[in-house]
Amino acid sequence: MKYIDDMRTRSKLVTAFVILALFTGAVGGIGIFGMKTIEDAETRMYEKTAVPLEELGVVLFHLTTLRTGYLQITYNPDASIENTVAGISGAKKIIEENITEYAQTILSAEDERLMNEMRAAYDKYVVFGETVTDLVRQNRRAEAIALGNTSPPIVSSLMTAVDKLLELNIKAAKEISGSNDAQARTLIVVLIAVVAVAMVLAILLGLFIASSIAKPLGKGVEFARAVADGDLTRRIDVARKDEVGDLTEALNQASGNLRAMFKQVHEGVQTLSSASTELSTISRQMSQAAESTSARANGVAAASEQTNTNMGGVSAAMEQASTNLATVAAASEEMTATISEIASNAEKARNVTSGAVESARQVSGTMDTLSVAxxxxxxxxxxxxxxxxxxxxxxxxxxxxxxxAGAAGKGFAVVANEIKELARQTASATEDIKSRIEGIQSSAGAAVGDIGSVADVIRQVNEIVTGIAAAIEEQSVATRDIASNVAQASQGVEDANRNIAEASQAIGSMAQDVTEVNQASGEIASSSAQVLVSAEDLSKLSEQLRVLVERFKI
Structure with a gap:
């Protein structure tokens, strides 16, 4: 049965029809053979019984003619001898021809013996008739009559031989007819048996082929319905190598592929959900970092304003010191006070610039963290x-x-289209997020560069203020010998004035840079908010995908 199940459907059908064709051919062959056999038997019966019976009938008929002729010659003086003899001669010729033909159809030794007896009796009767005819022609009618009275035994033996031959041939005809009937009955029985076997075999083959196709197809229908209901764990257990087996194997492979794909989609949905959650967290952290950066930038801006104000005071004092150098001797006490004020302001400036350096370093670190995020x-x-x-x-x-999968896969096609649309929306949202992140990265990079520049300027200011403090200290020491060092003090004042101007300019630039940092932080905060919204949309999409995937049992 396994070998038959593995046969291709075409081979099964061809084999079944070949078997039926062979049985049909056998029925036709047996029928033709039987008809030929019956035809041959009928021909044999005709040739061996009907023809001999016909010949014996002709012999019997003309024996009657012969006997009547001899009786007329013997007992009827008015009869024309020549005419009667002519009739007798014709009858004798026909009798002898039929006896000769009959001799060619002898069936058995008994038939031959009886034919010889008939021949001998006939020859004897012919001699009797010729003798009577000669006596009548010799006008010896009385002797002819006397001789004619002795003919009954001769005629009786001749007729007995003919009757026996007739009985023998009739018996042979009955035997041949019975044999023909038996052959016909046997042929009918054989034909009925072959036809019955062919019909039973045709029914069995039809039921077997129908069952071999219908059962697995029924399993395939149940499988398709289960898959249409979302059960992708079902399989068709049909281990065959025919077209039905190929179909079930293809359906199993399709189900396996769909199951694997939905597992991957499910894992992707989980990854997408986790990524969207992480993206929301990172966007919140970015927003908080941007707010912190903005607050620190505001502090740096305020410190820069204060430093700029102080630098203005220092510059004015230095200008006054330069103007009053001509009257150094008279204004030494005022210069000392001024120098003390300058030293105090320089110390304040140094403290402010140190704080600005630390704030710039913190802002730079925050922006680096923001860039990494x-x-x-x-x-x-x-x-x-x-x-x-x-x-x-x-x-x-x-x-x-x-x-x-054809009609059975229409449900999958609808779900696949929904998944494709969700994937397109996901790709669009991801692309939007990517573009916004790139904007954030660009702004963060620019902010890091600006903050680096601000830090450099602040460090320069710090160095300048430190130099100013050192110069003021030198001026404080030099007041003990002010006369000899007036020229040097004048030059120092000019240098200090120039450095203060540069410091003031640098601090103004730093304030502008801090303002730009503050603006960049605001943009980062705004972009982070947009990223958060996009992440929430992405989370919703992942939830929709999860709901769709959970419709299927994998």
Whole structure:
């Protein structure tokens, strides 16, 4: 049965029809053979019984003619001898021809013996007749009559021989007819048996082939209904190598492929959900970092304003000191006070610039953290983009597998289209997030550069203020010998004035840079809020995908 189940459906049908054709040919062959046999038997019966009976009948008929002629010659003086003899001669000729033909159809030794007896009796009767005819022609009628009275035994022996031959041939005809009837009955029985076997075999073959096709197809229908209801764990247990086996194997492969794809989609949905959650967390951290950066930038701006104000006071004092150098001797006490004030302001400036350096360093570190977070978000968006591309590819594969499954895969095609649309929306949202993250990275990079510039300027200011403090200290020492060092003090005042102007300009630039940092922080906060919204949309999409995937049992 396994070998038959593994046969191709075409081979099964061809084999069944060949077997039926062979039985049909056997029925036809047996019928033709039987008809030929009966025809031969009928021909044999005709040749061996009907023809001899006909010949014996002719002999018997003309023996009567012969006997009547001899009786007329013997007992009827008015009869024409010549005419009667002519009739007798014709009858004798026919009798002898039929006896000769009969001799060619002898069936048995008994037939031959009886034919010889008939021949001898006939010859004896012919001699009797010729003798009577000669006596009558010699006008010896009385002797002819006397001789004629002795003819009954001769005639009786002749007729007895003919009757026996007739009985023998009739018996042979009955035997041949019985044999023909037996052959006909046997042929009918054989034909009925062959036809019955052919019919039973045709019914069995039809039932077997129908069962071998209908049963696995029924399992296939149950499988298709289960898959249409979302059960992708079902399989068709049909181990065959025919077209039905190929179909069930293809359905099993399609179900396995769909199950694998939905598992991948399910894993991708989990990854997408985790990524969207992580993206939301990172966007909140970015927003908080941007707010912190903005607050620190505001502090740096305020410190810069204060430093700039102080630098203005220092510059005015230095100008006054330069103007009053001509009257150094008279204004030494005022200069000492002024120098003390300058030293105090320089110390304040140094403290402010030190705080500004520390604030700039903290802002720079925050912006570095923000840049790293932006790169991490970029990686997350790339992963989301890859997941959406894989989801779209899986949806396309699902559409192809559904198309292969035909009518049973229409449900998969609808789900695959929904997954494809969700993958497209995911890709669009991811691309939007990616573009916003790139904007954040660009702004963060610019902010880091600006803050670096601000830090450099603040460090320069710090160095200048330190130099100013040192110069003031030198001036404080030089007041003990002010006369000899007036020229040097004048030059120092000019240098200090120039350095203060540069410091004031640098602090103004730093204030502008801090303002730009503050603006960049605001933009980062705004972009982080947009990223958070996009992450929430992405989370909703992942939830929709999860609901769709959970409709299927994998």
């Amino acid at each position: 932006a790169r991490e978000i970029g990686k997350v968006t790339e992963a989301i983009s890859a997941i959406s591309s894989q989801t779209n590819l899986l949806a396309l594969n699902a559409t192809i597998e559904a198309a292969r």
